[in-house]
Amino acid sequence: MTLSIVAIITGLAVLVWSADRFVEGSAAVARHLGMPPLIIGMVIIGFGTSAPEMVVSALASLEGSPALALGNAYGSNITNIALVLGLTAVLAPITVQSGVIRREMPVLIAITLLSAAFLWDFNITEVEAWVLLALFLAYMGWSVYIGSKSSDDSLATEFTQELDSHPISLKPAIIWLIVGLVLLVLSSRALVWGAVNISQALGVSDLVIGLTVVAIGTSLPELASAIAAVRKNEHDLALGNVIGSNMFNTMAVVGIAGAIHPISLEPLVLYRDWVTMAALTLLLLLFSLRIKRVGRINRIHGISFLIMYVAYCIYLATTGFAPAL
Numbered sequence: 174m175t176l177s178i179v180a181i182i183t184g185l186a187v188l189v190w191s192a193d194r195f196v197e198g199s200a201a202v203a204r205h206l207g208m209p210p211l212i213i214g215m216v217i218i219g220f221g222t223s224a225p226e227m228v229v230s231a232l233a234s235l236e237g238s239p240a241l242a243l244g245n246a247y248g249s250n251i252t253n254i255a256l257v258l259g260l261t262a263v264l265a266p267i268t269v270q271s272g273v274i275r276r277e278m279p280v281l282i283a284i285t286l287l288s289a290a291f292l293w294d295f296n297i298t299e300v301e302a303w304v305l306l307a308l309f310l311a312y313m314g315w316s317v318y319i320g321s322k323s324s325d326d327s328l329a330t331e332f333t334q335e336l337d338s339h340p341i342s343l344k345p346a347i348i349w350l351i352v353g354l355v356l357l358v359l360s361s362r363a364l365v366w367g368a369v370n371i372s373q374a375l376g377v378s379d380l381v382i383g384l385t386v387v388a389i390g391t392s393l394p395e396l397a398s399a400i401a402a403v404r405k406n407e408h409d410l411a412l413g414n415v416i417g418s419n420m421f422n423t424m425a426v427v428g429i430a431g432a433i434h435p436i437s438l439e440p441l442v443l444y445r446d447w448v449t450m451a452a453l454t455l456l457l458l459l460f461s462l463r464i465k466r467v468g469r470i471n472r473i474h475g476i477s478f479l480i481m482y483v484a485y486c487i488y489l490a491t492t493g494f495a496p497a498l
Contacts, residue, residue: 174374180367185390187360192224192394195353201346223421225391227429228361233383234430238369242430243297243438244383245391246422247446251384252392253415254453255482261399262475267411269461269469276319277416278458280312284423285451292447295438302431309424364390380439381489384446392418412461412470419454441492449485453478 226249230242261267287308291301341349364387372382395418399411430436460474 174371177367177370177374180363181371181386181390184360184362184364184367185393187356188225188229188364188390189393191353191356191360193353194349195224195357197341198346198349198351198353201341202343202350205343205346223418223426224357225361225394226418226422226426228357229364229387229391230426230430231433232358232361233365233369233379234433234436236365236369237434238365238379239430239434239436240439241365241368241372241379241383241387243427243436243442244380244446245387246426246430247442247450248384248388249392249422249426250419250450251446251453251482251485252388253395253418254457255478255485256389257392257396257399258412258415258457258470259475259478259482260396261403261411262470263472263479264400264475265403266472266475267403267470269412277413277420278461281416281420281423282454282458284308284420285447285454288423288427289443289447289451292438292443295440295443297427297431297436297438299432299435302428302435305424305428306432309421309428312420312424378439380442380446384489385486445488445492453481 226245230245233239233241233245258267288305291297291305368382368387369379371377371386372379395414398414403411427436456478457470460470
């Protein structure tokens with residue numbers, strides 16, 4: 174048990190650090206290869222910040238723990254809204270621009286509803302997983318197209334300034350990319366091993382471990398990014414990171430895990446976890462709507478999110494024990 178706890182703590186710490194190095198290295202390499210800043214920001218950095226969820230879920234599925242993979246994906250979505258945005262809004266209210274609500278939120282709600290259709294028979298088949306991956310690729314292509322046509326190039330400018338402020342030559346960038354990727358895989362492997370061992374020792378299902386411990390750990394990059402963005406008065410970036418991460422988790426992370434190994438679900442995944450995820454997504458839309466001139470996720474909203482997250486975790490504690498064999 175002690176070794177498993179050490180594996181989880183160490184795995185989470187190295188996971189967050191290596192994901193950051195991987196993003197930094199891959200973005201610098203892409204810049205040296207002449208890729209447009211918009212593509213670097215939306216695709217490479219977007220993939221990088223969700224790399225912990227992706228690698229952990231893929232390894233969990235490969236090792237025969239698809240419930241852990243699904244719990245990580247949906248748990249991260251719940252954590253991103255209720256804990257990450259909740260805590261961020263308590264520290265500093267988040268101003269919401271209408272563009273985020275018009276473009277991103279309808280897509281996230283549609284994908285969330287589609288996921289319910291896939292969960293209805295308590296199985297995610299390989300075909301359904303590939304459909305999710307195809308939808309994700311289509312969404313990424315659409316996002317890049319819309320970004321390239323937009324007259325607002327602030328996103329591209331922001332990433333250009335960020336890369337220029339910390340220039341890295343090509344050789345160190347390649348080294349950081351490789352080191353980050355290797356450590357990302359190794360730390361994810363340690364995290365999955367420790368999580369599975371603890372769940373078996375405590376009689377807690379893999380799903381619940383994925384929904385809580387693993388989900389919180391893999392959501393740490395989103396938490397750091399959201400707080401940093403709000404401090405810089407980049408409110409759209411804080412909200413956009415969370416919405417983008419949730420779409421990545423729902424389509425790509427679940428899709429990758431299901432393509433590796435079909436996922437058989439506990440009914441509670443639909444009735445408890447999906448309902449919680451969908452309710453929080455709808456609340457996020459409601460809180461973000463404009464009342465006067467601008468939408469705002471204020472401190473009261475943030476406290477509400479945090480209370481719901483604590484209540485959800487308490488409910489998990491009372492329903493999450495694995496059935497006796």
